Amino acid sequence: MKKFAHFNAKTLDEAVSILERYRGKANVIAGGTDLLGQMKDRILPNNPEALVNIKSIPGLDIITEQGGFLKIGTLALLEDIAHNAVIKSKYSALAEAARRTASPHIREMGTIGGNICQDIRCWYYRNPDNRFPCLRKGGGRCYALDGDKRYHSIFGGSVKEGCLAVHPSDTAPALVSLGAYVQTTKRKIHIDDFFQVEISRTTVLDDKEIVTEIQIPEPAKNSRSAFLKYAFRKSIDFPIVNCAVSVTSAGGQVESARICLNAVFVKPYRATKAEEYLIGKKITKANAERAGKAAVDDAKSFEENDYMVNAAKALVTRAVLSCAE
Ligand SMILES: Cc1cc2nc3c(=O)[nH]c(=O)nc-3n(C[C@H](O)[C@H](O)[C@H](O)COP(=O)(O)OP(=O)(O)OC[C@H]3O[C@@H](n4cnc5c(N)ncnc54)[C@H](O)[C@@H]3O)c2cc1C
Ligand code: SF4
Numbered sequence: 632m633k634k635f636a637h638f639n640a641k642t643l644d645e646a647v648s649i650l651e652r653y654r655g656k657a658n659v660i661a662g663g664t665d666l667l668g669q670m671k672d673r674i675l676p677n678n679p680e681a682l683v684n685i686k687s688i689p690g691l692d693i694i695t696e697q698g699g700f701l702k703i704g705t706l707a708l709l710e711d712i713a714h715n716a717v718i719k720s721k722y723s724a725l726a727e728a729a730r731r732t733a734s735p736h737i738r739e740m741g742t743i744g745g746n747i748c749q750d751i752r753c754w755y756y757r758n759p760d761n762r763f764p765c766l767r768k769g770g771g772r773c774y775a776l777d778g779d780k781r782y783h784s785i786f787g788g789s790v791k792e793g794c795l796a797v798h799p800s801d802t803a804p805a806l807v808s809l810g811a812y813v814q815t816t817k818r819k820i821h822i823d824d825f826f827q828v829e830i831s832r833t834t835v836l837d838d839k840e841i842v843t844e845i846q847i848p849e850p851a852k853n854s855r856s857a858f859l860k861y862a863f864r865k866s867i868d869f870p871i872v873n874c875a876v877s878v879t880s881a882g883g884q885v886e887s888a889r890i891c892l893n894a895v896f897v898k899p900y901r902a903t904k905a906e907e908y909l910i911g912k913k914i915t916k917a918n919a920e921r922a923g924k925a926a927v928d929d930a931k932s933f934e935e936n937d938y939m940v941n942a943a944k945a946l947v948t949r950a951v952l953s954c955a956e
Contacts (some may be wrong), residue, residue, distance in 0.1 A: 632671050633678045639687035643841060647816055649683045650839040657681035659841055661706060662740040664733070665749040672759040676768055691843065693744075694718070700746040701847040705744030708801070710735065712743060719874040722847060724856035724875040728805035744842040746802045747813070747825070748834055751897060752869060753783065753796035767794050767830050775842045785932040785939045789828040796897055797867045798826065798833060800877065803899045804891035805858050806845060808875035814844040826898035833898070853886075854879035859946045868946035870894040872939055875948035878914070878954040885909045890926060890951070892943050902926035905947055914955040923948035 640646035650657050650757055658679040660666055670678050685691060685706065692706040694715055701722060703712065712718055713730035745786035746841075755763040755774040775783050775795045783795040803826070811822045817840050822927065827835050836842070850856070856877035862868035872894050879887045888909045890902040905926035912918045923944040930940045 633673070635670075635679055636681040637684065638681065639684045643685075643816055643843065646683050646685055646688065646841055647675070647839050649681065650841075653679075653681050656840040657683055660684050661686065661742040661745040662708075662737075663745075664737050664741045665745060669750065669757075672757070674757050674759060674761060674846060676761050676764065676939075686840065693844075696849070699849050701849065703743055703845040703847070705842045705844060706742045708716060708739060709733075709741045709743065709746060709839075710738035712802075713738065721850060722805075722856065722889065723807055724805040724808050724858040724877060725802060725847070726859075728801045728860040728873070728875060731858070731873075732801040737867075742943075743802060743845055746800050747806065747845075748836070748842060749800060751794075751796035751833055752799040752894070753794075754779075756796060765794075769831075771890060779826040779935065780933045781935040782894075782939075783933070783936055784896050785927075785936055785943070786900055787929045787931045789830055789897045794830050794897055797894045798898050799894055800899070801858075801870060801873055801893070804873055804875040804893040805856070806847070807891035807899050808856055808858075808877040808889045809850070810877070810889060811848075812846040813842055814846060816841045816843060819846075821923065823901070828897055833939045850877070851879045853881060855956075857950045859950045859953075861942045861946060872942040872946055874943065874950050876950040876954055877946070878909070878951070880914070880956055883913050883956060885912055885914065888951075890947060892926065892947070895939060895943055902947060904928050909951065914951060916952065919948045919951040922951050 642944040660682040693704040709729040719726040763774045766773045813820045813825050814922045860870050860873040877889045888906045890905050894902045905922040908925045926947040927940050
């Protein structure tokens, strides 16, 4: 690994001022389970010159209900989120998403903040020693476009440049389905506006902005949420497709729904057509299947990843059904 400076920040202000000093050449490090692997493999043309450790700042790992919100500090561990009694009973999509992330070791190190800020997945991009200096790294071409796209986007490329990589987070779709907010050192961002389709960045955070907390509004009494993941291995694997659904019903009919797929596009993909279809309907097998179909209405898959469209359809159908009253 290339040499880098390492700072144990004592406060958020100190962390921000170190980031400011390095002008885009320093990174925050939380659990390090994504970042250190990237640096060891030297996947990027330039590794960060400095890492700012925020684990040395006290109080960033809280999980508490307060003022109508569940507040989860950025350093809360995935394993703690998976087993928290309140999250399991009231925010079940998130507990299940955290439980299905990676392996026990990674969940004991990996944080919720790092999980939503992690970099995209594309095997050309992640190849060691920057062997494929693609568009996303400032190069001239997308290797996936002419290459093997079996795990790539089924909803087209990122807005301007057409990168077909996917966002691999398991907790992100759960947070989208639950309508969460991301509190940073600068502002409060609705989760719908947090992820980025511009090339080279996965979030709207700037170079000196740090996520401090996730805030999830308390769900209505008559609402349910669910998370499902399709991966090749059950023990440890990134999602091929995952899906989170949150539904509020009244008198047996759906009043509101938020449905989010991930690992299918460069950022979490809200299946708005499926949400619209469900409003005013009962959750029956037929309606859940129609919602599943609507979720992939706008899919633009390739021959190699067409199977992901079927997986997405099936996950939406099953997740919606599991939210039936
Ligand atoms: C073998 C393996 C399997 C995995 N499987 C899965 C999986 O199934 N599902 C899944 O979702 N992920 C998976 N991951 C990815 C990753 O480990 C997890 O997403 C983990 O939650 C990342 O958290 P971290 O705290 O370790 O992040 P870090 O590695 O510390 O950071 C990741 C990125 O987020 C930034 N960052 C971290 N915290 C903040 C903050 N507070 N503010 C601003 N930026 C921040 C860092 O600068 C870095 O760019 C896997 C990783 C490995 C190595
Ligand atoms: S899909 Fe994106 S990350 Fe992968 S090779 Fe193409 S531009 Fe690079």
